[in-house]
Amino acid sequence: MRTMSLEKVRLERNEIREAINAAKFKIQKLFFLYFSKDADLTAHFKPMFTTDMRITKKVKRTGSMLLTACALTFTNCSPALVGKTGNQVVNARNGAFRSIDNVDRRNSDDEQLPTGPLQTGADQTEAYVPYLKGKNVGMVINQTSFIGRTASLPSVDSLLKLGIAIKKIFGPEHGFRGNASDGAKIADDVDAKTGIPVISLYGKHNKPTPADLHGLDILVFDIQDVGARFYTFISTLHYVMEACAENNIELMVLDRPNPNGSYVDGPVLTDTTVKSFTGMHPVPIVHGMTIGEYAQMINGEGWLKNKAKCRLKVIKMQNYVHSMPYALPINPSPNLQTPLAVALYPSLCLFEGTYISVGRGTPFPFMVFGSPLLQGKYKFTFTPQSIPGVSDSPLLKGQLCYGADLRNYKVKQDKLNLTWLLEAYKAYPDKAHFFITRGFARLVGNTQMQKQIEAGESEEAIRLSWEPALSQYKVMRRKYLLYK
Numbered sequence: 001m002r003t004m005s006l007e008k009v010r011l012e013r014n015e016i017r018e019a020i021n022a023a024k025f026k027i028q029k030l031f032f033l034y035f036s037k038d039a040d041l042t043a044h045f046k047p048m049f050t051t052d053m054r055i056t057k058k059v060k061r062t063g064s065m066l067l068t069a070c071a072l073t074f075t076n077c078s079p080a081l082v083g084k085t086g087n088q089v090v091n092a093r094n095g096a097f098r099s100i101d102n103v104d105r106r107n108s109d110d111e112q113l114p115t116g117p118l119q120t121g122a123d124q125t126e127a128y129v130p131y132l133k134g135k136n137v138g139m140v141i142n143q144t145s146f147i148g149r150t151a152s153l154p155s156v157d158s159l160l161k162l163g164i165a166i167k168k169i170f171g172p173e174h175g176f177r178g179n180a181s182d183g184a185k186i187a188d189d190v191d192a193k194t195g196i197p198v199i200s201l202y203g204k205h206n207k208p209t210p211a212d213l214h215g216l217d218i219l220v221f222d223i224q225d226v227g228a229r230f231y232t233f234i235s236t237l238h239y240v241m242e243a244c245a246e247n248n249i250e251l252m253v254l255d256r257p258n259p260n261g262s263y264v265d266g267p268v269l270t271d272t273t274v275k276s277f278t279g280m281h282p283v284p285i286v287h288g289m290t291i292g293e294y295a296q297m298i299n300g301e302g303w304l305k306n307k308a309k310c311r312l313k314v315i316k317m318q319n320y321v322h323s324m325p326y327a328l329p330i331n332p333s334p335n336l337q338t339p340l341a342v343a344l345y346p347s348l349c350l351f352e353g354t355y356i357s358v359g360r361g362t363p364f365p366f367m368v369f370g371s372p373l374l375q376g377k378y379k380f381t382f383t384p385q386s387i388p389g390v391s392d393s394p395l396l397k398g399q400l401c402y403g404a405d406l407r408n409y410k411v412k413q414d415k416l417n418l419t420w421l422l423e424a425y426k427a428y429p430d431k432a433h434f435f436i437t438r439g440f441a442r443l444v445g446n447t448q449m450q451k452q453i454e455a456g457e458s459e460e461a462i463r464l465s466w467e468p469a470l471s472q473y474k475v476m477r478r479k480y481l482l483y484k
Contacts, residue, residue, distance in 0.1 A: 114324070121222070125147065131313075139166055140223065141171070141220075146158070157194070167215060167216060168196065168212070171200055209243070217250070229279050229283055229285050234294055241298055245311075250311040251313070262413050263288060279445055285416060285443075296314065327342075335365040336365075344367060347418070350418075353441070353443045362383075372396065373428060375402045385397065431454070
């Protein structure tokens with residue numbers, strides 16, 4: 001093992017600090033050039049970053065992309081400016097909530113960070129549009145499915161303009177347009193704009209039938225996931241893969257980043273008695289995979305019915321690594337409205353198996369938690385109300401809740417936060433009615449964790465019980481990774 005003197009560490013930190021300050025200066029200079037209109041911003045953008053991204057391995061060792069280090073510089077930049085600077089700046093601006101001190105660290109001195117702009121699978125039309133030409137195509141999509149930087153233009157519209165014969169659209173939870181509240185029933189419909197039939201894949205009809213797939217040559221899956229086992233889009237993916245395997249139809253997955261992809265944590269779902277649509281596979285709560293990698297794992301581990309194999313084609317991203325910050329350009333679902341909410345979601349969603357509100361029915365869902373029974377224990381208050389299309393009937397509707405406000409919390413995405421759950425349980429006066437037993441078990445993937453909390457076990461003891469399954473999953477996961 002290499003050792004370094006304290007003096008050498010200080011010298012390297014100074015070099016890193018100087019490099020970051022120099023980059024901030026260059027970025028500020030770019031803003032001056034842009035607003036004074038003395039030069040074209042784009043002409044200055046590329047050479048600046050091709051220079052600064054070579055700062056030395058010392059900067060890379062911090063695990064902080066230079067753009068992330070300077071993210072706060074972009075916090076107030078206008079949408080017009082963002083449109084000119086490309087995906088890297090969008091990621092830095094929207095990811096400003098992740099400071100240089102709470103971005104996941106890399107351990108390898110030789111790991112190469114991507115220097116070009118991020119390209120999702122959908123962005124790379126040259127890699128799949130020729131393949132789709134001449135085929136009858138079905139698309140499994142929602143409001144997060146778009147190509148390039150125009151999030152307001154659905155990918156179905158873009159592909160129709162490129163001559164792709166889209167015959168059917170399949171929508172997951174929250175619907176094709178993403179405007180249905182949590183758990184809402186969604187009927188089949190016809191898209192008013194394109195006239196294409198829209199088939200709902202949520203509720204009792206979560207798997208395409210042979211009739212649904214009749215006449216199709218290929219399905220395209222393009223939905224933004226957030227990297228948590230109980231986020232139901234990976235369950236939709238499972239049933240789509242199963243239907244494709246059973247009907248000999250190929251599935252193409254257009255890969256997208258995982259905003260919680262920098263870590264793996266939580267209990268692995270090993271208790272089949274709590275298996276449900278919110279947890280179908282033996283994976284931890286935070287699985288650390290992109291949707292394309294996850295599809296490969298479903299296939300490779302034989303998780304489809306009768307261990308069937310789906311004909312799978314994944315369109316990989318370019319210039320992506322798991323540890324890079326990524327803020328979603330469009331809300332993945334109605335109650336995940338900010339980068340902070342997305343980052344807090346894996347931890348706060350555990351409260352959905354209790355009688356504690358996570359802020360559904362407020363302007364800040366998944367950024368707070370509380371209950372009327374916590375009065376005197378917490379000072380912050382909020383009152384959930386019905387918000388049509390977002391949260392029609394939120395838990396504790398109309399009741400003044402006392403709890404914690406996490407809107408200024410600095411997220412370090414390296415593990416689940418169990419502290420909030422354990423502290424809320426200790427403070428809750430009616431412990432017999434804290435948990436929604438069946439719901440909590442489905443979220444955590446076992447019946448043991450509720451008993452551990454009720455018995456007053458420490459966080460360390462609870463985490464220890466996740467082994468060896470968690471470590472075994474991490475080893476298994478490596479087989480299916482497409483990115484570092």
